Amino acid sequence: MLATLSAVVAGTGLAAGGYGYAAMWPTSQIFGRTILAGRDPNEYALTYDDGPNDACTERLLEILARHDVRATFFLIGRFVRERRDLTRRMHAAGHLIGNHTFTHPWLLYQPPSRVHEELASTNAAIEDAIGEKVCYFRPPHGSRRPDVLRTARELGLTPVMWNAMGYDWNPALNPHTILANLDKGLRRNRRNGRGSNLLLHDGGQAGIGQDRAATVAATKALLERAREQDIRFVTIDVWNGDTLKN
Numbered sequence: 001m002l003a004t005l006s007a008v009v010a011g012t013g014l015a016a017g018g019y020g021y022a023a024m025w026p027t028s029q030i031f032g033r034t035i036l037a038g039r040d041p042n043e044y045a046l047t048y049d050d051g052p053n054d055a056c057t058e059r060l061l062e063i064l065a066r067h068d069v070r071a072t073f074f075l076i077g078r079f080v081r082e083r084r085d086l087t088r089r090m091h092a093a094g095h096l097i098g099n100h101t102f103t104h105p106w107l108l109y110q111p112p113s114r115v116h117e118e119l120a121s122t123n124a125a126i127e128d129a130i131g132e133k134v135c136y137f138r139p140p141h142g143s144r145r146p147d148v149l150r151t152a153r154e155l156g157l158t159p160v161m162w163n164a165m166g167y168d169w170n171p172a173l174n175p176h177t178i179l180a181n182l183d184k185g186l187r188r189n190r191r192n193g194r195g196s197n198l199l200l201h202d203g204g205q206a207g208i209g210q211d212r213a214a215t216v217a218a219t220k221a222l223l224e225r226a227r228e229q230d231i232r233f234v235t236i237d238v239w240n241g242d243t244l245k246n
């Protein structure tokens, strides 16, 4: 009896651990295919979450334009509603605009109806601003669940994760540290023979107006350094259909 009970407990623990891994780990493919990165280590995608965010986004647009680089921006729907013009300018500059939910909740803990509402209202806000269909979605905090991915697909959204992080949501980090964090991922991806999907933040979920100057400076340094290397910057849509499995 005791042996049976501990076997059940152990089994439950394993199942829970496995579920957590699949739901939270950015490179996990267990709950269906998501875009991660391509197969060319010299391809980088700069991706920015939690905007649009006024001055920081504007400064990024300037720097990206100067380097003739297109990035991918995953926008929070409620900020898009407040900053239609900036959203439109991001799209007009050639950047790819994706859905990052309306209020940035942990989708893992939301009922299916709320998940649908978060995604559908953000699609509507972005499409209203840019006049084009939204095709990509990055879940806040990277949290996924089978029905979240199903809902995303029903709404025409392909989920997108990442494989290198600046950890720049932490306001204490300086540009040098953000770049060093990205470099860890870049080196790992190169060793594994894959492209790099770089997660950065031009905004913050708490509200418009947060200071992301360190992210802007880290981006500038990365772009300047890349000019000396054979790096091509892409938007994540070029990797659709070419996603690596882990």
Ligand SMILES: [Zn+2]
Pocket (backbone or CB within 6 Å): 049, 050, 100, 104, 140, 141, 205
């Ligand atoms: Zn976010």
